[in-house]
Amino acid sequence: MIEIxxxxxxxxxxxxxxxxxxxxxxxxxxxxxxxxGTFLAAAALxxxxxxxxxxxxxxxxxxxxxxxxxLVALTAFVGFTTAIFSRPYMRIEEEHKRLSAPRLRLxxxxxxxxxxxxxxxxxxxxMGILWVAMEAATLTTVLLVxxxxxxxxxEAAWKYFILCGVGIAQALFGTILLYFAAEKLLGAGGGALxxxxxxxxxxxxxxxxxxxxxxxxLVGYGTKxxxxxxxxxxxxxxxxxxxxxxxxxxxxxxxxxxxxxxRSKVLVDGAVQTSFAKELMMGFGLLSVVVAAFLLSxxxxxxxxxxxxxxxxxxxxxxxxxMGGPIANFAGLLHMTVHSLTKSAIFFTVGHATxxxxxxxMDDIRGLIKISPLVGWGLAIGSLAILGMPPFxxxxxxxxxxxTAMKEQPWAAPFLLGALGLAFAAVFSxxxxxxxxxxxxxxxxxxxxxxxxxxxxxxVLMLGLWIPPFLAAWYREAxxxxx
Amino acid sequence: xxxxxxxxxxxxxxxxxxxxxxxxxxxxxVLSLIDLxxxxxxxxxxxxxxxxxxxxxxxxxxxxxxxxxxxxxxxxWLLHRLIRRLDVKWDxxxxxxxxxxxxxxxxxxxxxxxxxxxxxQLASTVTRATLGIAMATVxxxxxxxxxxxxxxxxxIGFLSMENGLFFAATSxxxxxxxxxxxxxxxxxxxxxxxxxxxxxxxxxxxxSLDLKxxxxxKEGE
Numbered sequence: 001m002i003e004i005x006x007x008x009x010x011x012x013x014x015x016x017x018x019x020x021x022x023x024x025x026x027x028x029x030x031x032x033x034x035x036x037g038t039f040l041a042a043a044a045l046x047x048x049x050x051x052x053x054x055x056x057x058x059x060x061x062x063x064x065x066x067x068x069x070x071l072v073a074l075t076a077f078v079g080f081t082t083a084i085f086s087r088p089y090m091r092i093e094e095e096h097k098r099l100s101a102p103r104l105r106l107x108x109x110x111x112x113x114x115x116x117x118x119x120x121x122x123x124x125x126x127m128g129i130l131w132v133a134m135e136a137a138t139l140t141t142v143l144l145v146x147x148x149x150x151x152x153x154x155e156a157a158w159k160y161f162i163l164c165g166v167g168i169a170q171a172l173f174g175t176i177l178l179y180f181a182a183e184k185l186l187g188a189g190g191g192a193l194x195x196x197x198x199x200x201x202x203x204x205x206x207x208x209x210x211x212x213x214x215x216x217x218l219v220g221y222g223t224k225x226x227x228x229x230x231x232x233x234x235x236x237x238x239x240x241x242x243x244x245x246x247x248x249x250x251x252x253x254x255x256x257x258x259x260x261x262x263r264s265k266v267l268v269d270g271a272v273q274t275s276f277a278k279e280l281m282m283g284f285g286l287l288s289v290v291v292a293a294f295l296l297s298x299x300x301x302x303x304x305x306x307x308x309x310x311x312x313x314x315x316x317x318x319x320x321x322x323m324g325g326p327i328a329n330f331a332g333l334l335h336m337t338v339h340s341l342t343k344s345a346i347f348f349t350v351g352h353a354t355x356x357x358x359x360x361x362m363d364d365i366r367g368l369i370k371i372s373p374l375v376g377w378g379l380a381i382g383s384l385a386i387l388g389m390p391p392f393x394x395x396x397x398x399x400x401x402x403x404t405a406m407k408e409q410p411w412a413a414p415f416l417l418g419a420l421g422l423a424f425a426a427v428f429s430x431x432x433x434x435x436x437x438x439x440x441x442x443x444x445x446x447x448x449x450x451x452x453x454x455x456x457x458x459x460v461l462m463l464g465l466w467i468p469p470f471l472a473a474w475y476r477e478a479x480x481x482x483x
Numbered sequence: 484x485x486x487x488x489x490x491x492x493x494x495x496x497x498x499x500x501x502x503x504x505x506x507x508x509x510x511x512x513v514l515s516l517i518d519l520x521x522x523x524x525x526x527x528x529x530x531x532x533x534x535x536x537x538x539x540x541x542x543x544x545x546x547x548x549x550x551x552x553x554x555x556x557x558x559x560w561l562l563h564r565l566i567r568r569l570d571v572k573w574d575x576x577x578x579x580x581x582x583x584x585x586x587x588x589x590x591x592x593x594x595x596x597x598x599x600x601x602x603x604q605l606a607s608t609v610t611r612a613t614l615g616i617a618m619a620t621v622x623x624x625x626x627x628x629x630x631x632x633x634x635x636x637x638x639i640g641f642l643s644m645e646n647g648l649f650f651a652a653t654s655x656x657x658x659x660x661x662x663x664x665x666x667x668x669x670x671x672x673x674x675x676x677x678x679x680x681x682x683x684x685x686x687x688x689x690x691s692l693d694l695k696x697x698x699x700x701k702e703g704e
Contacts, residue, residue, distance in 0.1 A: 128663030135670040139677055146681070151688050158634075158681070165641055165674070166628065172648050172667070173621065177602070180656045193660060208601050 001057040003048055004064070006041035007072065007119055010034060011079075015112035023101035023108075028087040031108045035076075035083035038115060042076035045069070050470055056125070060194055063125035067333075067478035070471065071259055072122050074337055078251045078344050079115045081452035085348045086111070086244035088446045092355050093242065095445055103147055107242070114140040114248065121256050128193045130260055131168070131175050134224065137253060138164045145241040156236035163233040164223055171220025171260075177213035178267070181206045195263060202270030210271040217264040218280060224257035226311045227318060228288040238307035239360065243351030246303055250310040251344035255336050258314065262321055262482060269324075269483055281322030286412055288315025293419035297426035301360045302350055305430060306343065309386060312423055313339045319416070320401045321482065323408055329479035331400035334467070338393035338460050342386045345456035349378035352448040353434070356441040362430055367439030376435045378453045383431040385460050387424045393463035489537035493654070496530040497613040500650060501592070504623040507643060508588055509581050513635055517562045520639050524554030527646050531653050543658050549668055550649065558642060558675055562635065565679055569686060579630050588623050595619040602655070613654040620647030634685060638678055645671060 014034030021027055046069055049055060054065040064072070090107065093099045099107070114137060121133035138161070146157035179193055185201050186192040198205070219230065226234040238246040261281075268277045292312035299305040313335070320332035352375050357365045369376030385392035398420065406413045467475075503523045510516050528551040535543030579587075599615035624644035628637050649667075652659050659667075 126660075126663070128659060129666060132663065132666030132670055135667075136673075139670065139673055142677060142681075146684065149684055149688070154681075154685055154688055158685070161674075161678070161681070162628070162637060162641070166625065166644070169621075169641075169644050169648060173651065175663075176648065176652045176656065176659065179652075179659060180602070183656055193663065206605055209605060212598075212602065 001055070001062075003041055003045035004055075004057060004062050004123060007038060007045055007076070008116060008123065010037040010041055011112045011116040011119065014038075015109050015116060018112060019105065019109040021105075023104040027104065027108050028083075028090060031111065032080075032083045032087060034112055035080040035115070038119070039076040039080040042073050042119075046073045056196060060191075060196065061125055061129075062123050063194075063196055064123065065478070065481065066474040067262075067481055068122045068259065070333075070337065070474055070478075071255060072119060074340055075115070075118050075122065075252050075256070078248065078340060079118075081456065082244050082247050082251075082344060082348075083111070085247070085351070085449045085452050086242075088449050089244060089351050089355070090242070091446050092444055096355075098148060099242075103149075106143060107147055110140045110144050111244070111248075114144070118252050118256050122259060125194050125196055127175055127178060127195060127198070127263075130263070131172055134171070134221065134257065134260060135168050137256070138168060138224070141237075141241075141245065141249065141253065144245045145237045147242055147245070148240070150240070152236075153240035156233075156240035160233040160237045163230070167220050167223025167230060169220070170216045170223075174213045174216030174218075174220055174264070177209055177216065178264075181209040181213065181271075195267075198267050199270070202267050205267070205271035207272045210268050211276055214264055214268040214272075214277050215280070218261055218277075218284070221257045221260040221264075222284060222318075225254055225261065225314050225318065226288070227284045227314065228291040228311065231288065231292075231311050234311060235304045235307040238310070239301050239303040243303070243347055243354070246307070247344040247347035247351075250307070250347065251340040254310060254314050255340055258317060258321075258336070261318070265321065266482055278322050278324055281318050282409065282412065283322075285315045285317070285319030285322055286415055288312065289319065289419045290315075290415055293422040293426070296423050299426075299430075300362055302354065302362050302365065302434070303347075303360055305362065305427065306346055306350065306386075309423065309427060310339075310343055312419070313343070313386075316398065316401060316416070319405075319412070323401075323404060324483060325404065325408070326476070326479050327400055328404045328408075329482045330475050331397045331404065333475045333478055334393065334463065335397035335401065338397060338463055339386070341456040341460050342382060342392070342394060345453045345460075346379065346382040346386060348449070348453045348456075349375050349382060352444070352450075353379060353441070355444055355448075358442070362434060364440060365434045366441075367435075367437045368441055369435050370439040371441040371443065372448075374450045374453075375448065378450060378457070379431060380435045381457055382453070383427055385457060387427055388420060391461065391464045392457075393460045396464050487537065489533050492533050493530050493537075493613060496526050496533070497616040497650070497654070499526045500530075500620055500646075501616050501623075504620045504643065504647070505585070505588060507639070508584055508623055508627050508630075511581075513566065513633070514563075516636060516639050517559050517566075520562075520643060521555050521559040523643060523646050524550060524558075527650055528555060530650070531658070534653055534657060538657060540657050542661055543653065545661070546653075546658055546664050549664070553668055553672065554642070554646065557672070561675060561679065562639070565682060566635070569682060584626065584630055588626060591622040591626060592619040595622050614651060617647050617651035617654055620644075620650060623647075634682060638675075642671070642675075 049069045117133045117137040142161045182192040223230040265277045292308045296308050317332050317335050320328045388394045388398045507519045528547050531547035595618035596615040603614050624640045628640035
């Protein structure tokens with residue numbers, strides 16, 4: 001229990017501290033230290049769950065099971081590495097006069113607050129609080145997306161705010177319907193929104209209400225996952241915000257929103273005896289994969305390119321969970337992990353690459369490897385990993401998803417394969433000239449932080465070759481739970 | 484048998500809520516739009532208080548009070564202040580003309596009532612008939628957000644959508660658990676404050692709050 005309080009308390013206190021501290025030379029280091037503290041607390045929580053099994057504490061308000069514990073650890077870890085990366089990145093931005101001291105203060109404080117909302121959304125057992133935390137996550141990131149105050153970033157932030165606001169309002173309606181169905185069985189009051197309580201009585205919940213609730217929940221949280229056709233905000237927000245924010249949006253926020261969808265799906269599957277939720281998720285997932293794959297080849301901005309790649313991967317994961325079954329769920333969980341690690345690593349290298357060349361237009365980024373081999377190789381290896389080249393982890397999960405699809409949903413397999421091939425051609429042909437060839441890049445005033453990139457990629461490589469037994473056990477356990 | 488008196492009052496207030504949603508859809512002046520929004524908040528607070536009285540649910544008094552403070556006084560006051568400070572009193576121009584919007588609105592209401600029928604039949608609360616109205620209010624606010632291109636009307640549409648959701652929560656379930664309601668209220672308030680900051684940023688950049696300036700980012704470019 002004490003670990004949960006630390007996991008949530010450290011980033012919250014850190015946000016207050018960084019807001020009070022203002023932008024001094026020490027603030028970025030404090031940001032890293034707070035993130036490290038969060039990560040250590042999350043590691044302690046993970047160790048506790050490994051030894052003692054699921055936790056249900058604080059008047060049943062917090063719940064940790066194999067499904068969310070690895071996401072908590074992942075979120076805290078990526079938050080920590082992003083803080084390390086953002087230190088040199090933001091210093092360079094400051095020297096390029098793109099950001100002033102008050103904005104950096106806002107940035108550091110909101111970064112921690114964002115981490116707090118993500119962890120709260122993962123740890124809470126209350127579907128209502130889950131909604132509140134997701135909405136709070138939108139609010140904190142709106143300010144981060146508009147940090148540069150350029151016309152384009154304001155437009156992106158406005159779009160993000162309105163679209164996700166409307167989306168999340170749909171999710172609220174879904175939550176109300178869920179409460180409406182549960183209240184008859186569990187009685188009014190706080191108990192009727194607790195996921196564990198709902199899960200215990202899910203077979204008796206009213207199927208019509210639950211189906212309707214799921215539609216609203218899927219559309220609502222699906223907006224934040226970036227599922228087509230609700231994805232419009234995502235590329236803009238990724239492209240116009242500062243790069244550390246793009247990294248946490250892709251690496252963390254999308255995962256947590258998907259987590260909310262899956263928690264809802266478990267309840268609906270229990271109540272509705274048809275494959276209604278599954279079909280809905282498969283449909284949205286497949287549409288996202290195909291549309292994103294086609295749009296990839298039309299991109300000119302490097303951050304938009306990888307934002308569309310995130311939509312594609314979220315589609316793959318949604319499709320996998322839609323298929324359900326032990327193997328597809330296992331693959332979906334693995335894909336969530338490796339996508340989050342790989343995509344944030346890519347955004348780290350992209351951030352430094354854009355700083356070196358002073359542009360996000362891919363046509364003007366050339367020959368990164370000449371001026372800085374680490375950034376060049378980071379981008380090349382990261383792109384190969386995200387495109388599903390063996391022996392990286394993305395290959396393992398995509399392979400599992402594809403083979404399951406061929407067996408269980410043969411109609412979908414050609415679409416998936418075609419989209420993956422298209423994505424490969426589009427991304428590879430754009431990344432190759434950026435990495436090799438004559439260079440346009442300049443040296444940076446501060447050494448870029450490349451350690452997080454290679455740590456992430458090494459982890460992805462490891463997950464492709466060997467999954468630690470406790471992690472595999474969690475994935476299996478969580479896959480069984482999701483059904 | 485006629486429903487109890489308080490239930491009839493709630494039905495009356497529900498009808499007023501729907502009427503106000505249509506009025507907002509037709510209203511072109513932004514200051515009147517804010518007043519309509521405040522009136523909607525008042526109707527919501529009254530109906531919540533009546534449900535609280537009629538069903539002896541004390542925690543609903545609290546949420547009625549919260550609605551009154553937040554939606555009738557605080558938010559309209561903030562919006563008025565914002566408009567004064569920004570010094571913009573422009574009329575609202577929609578993308579579609581008013582009669583067409585109204586007809587689309589009517590279709591949406593019929594659709595929402597149909598959608599609500601199966602759920603209403605399951606509800607055990609005396610106020611279940613109002614669920615369709617709540618859903619219609621949400622849909623109409625949604626329509627308002629789509630058809631308006633200025634920033635403040637879009638936000639009012641957003642807030643009015645939240646009113647509709649809140650009404651759905653009270654009419655179908657006698658309100659959400661307290662902790663959730665507080666969380667929602669906090670999110671709305673913080674969101675409003677962030678928007679205030681945001682308006683100034685938008686105007687600083689574009690010298691206007693017309694969202695047509697915010698249409699540069701296109702898919703696939």
